[in-house]
Amino acid sequence: MLDFEVFSQQLITGLSNGMIIALIAIGYTMVYGIIELINFAHGDVFMLGAFLALTLLGALGMEAWGPSGQVFGVALMLIGSAVFCGGLNWSLDRLAYRALRKSSKLSLLVSAIGCSFVCMNLGLFWGGAPMKVFANGNSAAAPKNFPAIIPQINLLGDGFLRITPADLLVFTVTIPLMVGLTFMVKRTRLGRAMRAVAQDPTAASLMGIPVDRVIGATFFIGGALGGFASVIYSLYNNTIGFQMGTRAGLDAFTAAVLGGIGSLPGAVLGGLTIGCVRSMSDQYLETRWTNTIVFCILVLILIFRPNGLLGSTRREKV
Amino acid sequence: MRWRPGPIFIILALAALLPLLDVVLPPKMQLCEAVRGVFLYAILALGLNVVTGYAGLLNLGIAAFMAIGAYSFGILTCEIYPFQLGFWPALALTIPIGAFAGFILGAPTLGLRGDYLAIVTLGFGEIVQDVLKNLDVVTKGTQGINPLPAPTFGGSEWTAEDEYKWYYLFFALLVLTVFAVRNLERSRLGRAWFSIREDEIASRSMGIRVERTKLIAFATAAAIAAFAGGLSASVLSSTGEPSNYDFQISILALCIVIVGGIGSIAGVLVGALVMVGLNSIVLVKATAWMAANGIGSQGNVLLSPNNWKFLIFGLALILAVRLKPNGLIPPRIERAKQ
Amino acid sequence: MKNSAILLSILSACSVVLAAGQEVKVAAPATKGTLKIISSLPRTGSANAQTSTMVNGINLAIAEVGGQVDGWTIAYEDMDDASPQRGNWDPAVEAQNANSAVKDDTCVAYIGTFNSGAAKVAIPILNRAGLVMVSPANTYPGLTKPGFGEANEPDVYRPSGKINYFRVVPTDDLQGVEAANWSKFLGAKKVFILNDRELYGKGITAVYRKQAESIGMEVVGFEEIDSKAANYRSLATKVKATKPDMVYFGGTTQSNAGQVAKDMRSGGYEGMFMVPDGCFEQAFIEAAGAANLNGKTYITFGGLPPEKMTGKGAEFCAAYQSKFGAVPEAYASYGYESARVILLAIAQAKTKDRSGILAAVAATKDFNGVLGKWSFDANGDTSSRVMSGQTVQDGKFVFVKVLGN
């Protein structure tokens, strides 16, 4: 096999992983853009989405469905998890964040951390559900296998280079979502309202924009993207666990910051960058240093571009 | 002016008297050892309070400095390394080492805006753990460094059984930290920190050297955290493993500062008591009691008391900031009275 | 709305639990008094799955003797050495547990710890108090064996000069060697070694690597993974590119062994895969997905698997299965064995004296346990050298052979 093949394989892996990170990162970046909150609970909402997907899969017995039925099943999980995560994220905003809009950003942050713990614990309980897919609830804390209903076979035959249906799934779901989201933010009334609230909530409310509803909608959309991501993540990695939200959230947050927090294309670029850096570092350096390298690159980029790759310099009015 | 005891004084006085309570309590209910943990986190959170509370810089990687402190204490004292310093010199050295680490991280990144800095500190926390894990040769990797010395007073070295000695040592060092932080708070430097937190542009325009002032805050916090790290390594006689100083510790310290009252020393002390107390006293004793009385069941995830800890901790955080958005003891606005 | 719902559910759950607790408390028959066994294991967070089976094993051992030994009522306390904010073992909590065990006059034995790092904190504290400690899970050799760990080990764990720490599990240095020998036996020529950077995984892979090289296998790669990563696809590509015919992963289910196994397969690696006893539990198969493990996965284990047991082991299997409705896993047997050693020692010591019980544990000879017939050696290690090799078929562990002979 050629070295080039190894490189391309790592690039494909990196891009797939990066796309998933980017999808979670968008949820962070949207919420941050509008109320400047690092939504720590986002990763855990994402985790619960994956649990819902597995529950659906188990309850409906999707493993037994034929290939075309499973495509339908994937669509069902995507929609189910998106609605669920969106709703959950919206409720978190309604219950835990809205009352703190006027207080300091740090109180809001602690509230988000609290939500993160609560969601994580709910995931632990969920993992103990007496279902076959959860190993009959025998060990709630153990990681759960997510059946590979999108098979991990090589579409390119027997060569070294592998592209699996799961890789394709990542791209076919993620790219339209991102395009659609960009369109929504740029073109629709809700998108304009969101940008207005992000710029200046007071002015926006004076202009008759229902600020709380717009923020709620942002949480819903951010959460829904997390829900999509959770299904794709599960189908790609085939393992879920109640603590996976922390790490996924951390990666996504890093991606959001790397790209310039608040910027949608930035989050995507950041996610892809991190995915590729990880792959390349795994291949050409040592795996144990991968995290360190990712963060060193983050610091380096921020030294030279303090607002991230695509972040705008926000000029403070003086 | 008539002197009235402030909240800090009252809290510290109560803490000083706590061992008396232990004498009358049954062994299972004794609190000193757990409260020592509260003191440790209080020291850590006082450090974080300097950078996040006073200077307004969100730091999500304070545990990394604790790890640096613990590991440098370990390397400087343990008999498997050639340095073999005693307890006091090594503990004193953790302070400049921590400050230096804070400087290394702070110098290139302090130009960053709020949340960009937060992610860098978070990343630093991860890097430090990784480095400590990966540099086997130096740090013994995940193995941990042990045994570590305890202070010696009157000939023999303390052991873990000398609970009250440790208790008062921690107490004394906490009081020392409180005074140090308070002295800084009520000085030119503290004022500059507050001004940066309030309005960076205005304080810059008043000639405050923002980067330098932030850097001092950063290094001070790092030094205090490293000090706390050294102390905890000493009492455990082991550095533990690198992942004992992970993100969760930083988060706990942050919660202490914010739930207690950002920028308020008394708030931090109360916050440490509430948060750590909930975690390592109330929840621990409650689950132990339930287990001892055969309450709950391991078979069902919902009936196992241990499985509720995250939930209770999380709800406590949400409720605390909901009910007291400015903290349990918010700082007094006028700092001028001295 | 939601908050109050959560609160309500907490309250109702608490009341249910309380009610249940009151029923459980049955007045014990009059005895000479109560002796307590304390276990300190990480019960919060990701290790909960493994430690639950250990606690089951301990409970079973105590239930088998009717909660009484030699006229003493045996009480058991299940302590948690993890804290919620850490989600993993916490040295401060471990120290606290050890100290409270020391202070508790009725406590005569301490079962723990799960992590060798925690043992380093607890052993000296218990040693000074002369309290016996039996570990069902620590495999770091330095805790007992001179010459394997740091220069000052294991003497630093024995400040009183006496040995109080025993373990029923074989240490890394034995299992690593056997694993390497078996790999060669299975026909592996090129091996890629992975570990999870934990004390256990690192130790066992270091031994494996040394043995593999000395018996003439080629180590084509050695990587230390991040056990929290989402997947190991790029690592799998790297592994595949070096064309090994065996991948050895030193780690546990908890440190993502399932994901590693899975990603090796989905990354296109088709050779053999071997893991140590940290993965000898159904949760590993469930996490990895049976289809990914079938046929080419090998697991080493310090003892015989349940279905191969005869005598005491078979009884244990049946009892465990009827009580908990599942086949006992590796950790359940270790937990059960630790508790039984202690119970037997109490019976033989004829005293509630800690030093008497300690001496009785140390004197354990030809113990007829579920892990075979074994004794504690002078260091406090089990003399059992029985290692078995398993593979996975149809989502079940299948015994292959007894290793080392």
Add this chain to the structure above:
Amino acid sequence: MSVLRADGVTVKFGGLVAVQDVHFTVKQGEIYAVIGPNGAGKTTLFNAVTGIYAPTEGHVEFNGREIVEPLTGLVLFKFACAFFAVGIFTLLGLNVETIWTAVIIDNYKFNQPFPWSVAATSWYSTIWSLPLVKNLLPLLIGGGIGVGAAAVSWSRGRRAPDHIARSGVARTFQNIRLFNELSLIQNVLVGMDYRMKTGFMSALFRLPRFYRERREFHESAKKLLDFVGLGDRAEQAAGSLPYGFRRRLEIARALGGKPTIILLDEPAAGMNPSEVVGLMALIRRVRDAGTTVVLIEHHMRLVMGVSDRILVLQYGKQIAEGIPEEIRANPKIIEAYLGSEDHG
């Protein structure tokens, strides 16, 4: 003698030209006003002068010197330090395992004395026995990053507001920017900060000179508050101050640093006529105390009443400069103002 000179200052935000080619000179001891309709670029000009924005083109000189930190030998020395610090750090960081093994592990036998002198020499030979990729390359790459980072941060900071403020240019803000949670006296003390000498250690250990300095500056801060008429509210939080007093406090804070020139951005905004009279008196007193005053103002009575000279901006360009009488008579200015929704 000129205290402040702007020479062709232009500020652009993307495509928008906020200030275009403005020249002016402020002399020692005068009161100089900048007027113009809303959006004429007055505040932007102030921000360019005080370093909050970097002017896109042109120079600002203060006492005949440009207020940009020059590229001196000291700065170059700092760059060199950054090169070696980061470079050596990278070098050591990448090879720490090798060096530690050679220096510590190979020399230390458990429970035996450590041969310090052997260890002290072995680190040096270890580094140079490494292959070039492991010693020279990290040194150069790390050093390059160090110099790059140092240069970037230096060029960002060379025209920074703090640097300019410390050379004696103080200012107030159009949208008042006080430290609301600090007391009045603390606000003034922040303004005085750069004149203070005591540092970290004397604060931490409460050395005698800490107390001496604190007493000194508290007294003069008190005097400044008296000077602007807020002496009786010294301990109150700034956030609780009525609006009219806040501008006075800002002036007091700006005066705290004993500046040679003070820039006031709309000091009379929101004041009632009697307050404006008081403010006029205050501005004159400031000038009489030796500080040159530059002010932006819409309030024509105040501008015409106190100013020595006036600069008029419209759409970012300067359309006139002169003494109040000339300005009042200039038809261009009347036209500019009639077109706008000006207030009095």
